[in-house]
């Protein structure tokens with residue numbers, strides 16, 4: 362049975378910060394951010410968006426009524442979840458009106474969560490071929506104002522429907538994976554900002570990649586030339602390039618050029634959104650699929666997932682016949698085209714505006730946020746979410762469930 366990605370979409374908040382302008386304010390050369398780190402724009406989440414709403418907005422864009430009926434498992438990969446106990450998946454399940462006879466679970470291992478979710482989804486579909494699984498990767502990356510990690514923040518979510526007979530990409534061959542208990546990046550439960558040993562994290566990312574790539578080659582009997590492109594987890598777009606460079610000399614000159622050219626295309630969306638942690642690898646895959654118009658059906662795409670702390674995995678997927686017909690490129694073009702630039706001062710104010718942490722209630726202005734699904738406040742310790750589309754249709758007598 363073929364199992365893979367049947368649908369894939371993403372959502373990023375409607376505001377962004379220009380990295381050139383951040384560089385000027387931080388007194389560094391803009392080229393450090395745009396070339397050295399490789400980021401142009403950073404998505405900024407308003408207070409009315411959290412990992413739940415970002416994920417729900419990403420999924421809302423791609424699900425139809427048949428999906429909502431057939432999805433019986435919602436797997437929510439995140440490292441910026443909103444509750445220590447209840448999963449973000451349960452909120453998304455309700456906000457989207459998914460079949461109540463479904464499982465809903467959160468998966469955590471830093472930026473590896475969505476990949477772990479995909480592997481679980483594969484097992485579920487193998488046992489239940491009629492099922493569909495909704496896999497979400499959603500995060501807001503926060504390091505802090507004027508920190509070393511500041512230029513590598515971002516916000517957004519990717520949603521994927523995993524099913525049998527997938528229309529976009531079928532997973533093919535083995536996976537190679539590796540875990541080790543290291544402190545390169547982590548976030549203690551008392552902190553809303555990540556701790557990071559930046560240089561060490563870069564080294565470990567490359568080291569994990571070379572280990573799983575070596576293991577993958579032995580397991581799969583494949584080499585670089587078998588891949589049309591390799592997509593990477595992208596905390597910033599220079600990172601994947603460094604990892605690819607560590608192995609690229611195994612390939613002929615023409616294969617090196619192809620992989621490097623396609624790598625560049627696969628970074629386009631990430632370059633304009635920033636790090637979205639768990640969804641970053643899949644945002645890069647989306648960038649490759651939607652931005653490279655001549656990417657042939659049947660191409661084999663390598664995928665490297667890295668979640669600090671750390672787990673790394675390399676696996677692959679083959680593009681299905683006419684896969685381009687099943688992408689949501691226009692919706693994503695519109696999303697990028699309607700974003701609004703904010704100043705560094707506005708970004709700093711938004712960064713400092715956080716939800717109460719003392720248990721008090723708050724009401725938020727959701728009219729300022731064009732997203733269909735928003736956080737409207739906190740009441741009696743419980744986050745209040747609104748699906749504007751459904752509320753409007755309910756008011757007029759309909760019900761989108």
Ligand code: CAA
Pocket residue numbers: 390391392393394396397398472509510511512513545546557558559560562563566594595596597599600636638667668669
């Ligand atoms: N023109 C062009 N390039 C320039 C430049 C200029 N004027 N000035 C500097 N540069 C280059 C530097 O040469 C350097 O390039 P190389 O890495 O190729 O050597 C690059 O810009 C960055 O410069 P620095 O190393 O001096 O940057 P920094 O010390 O400010 O920190 C960072 C960079 C470590 C990535 C930091 O932003 C950080 O800690 N980010 C968060 C951690 C992270 O993203 N780690 C990645 C691996 S972990 C992971 O993948 C999980 C995850 O999602 C977090």
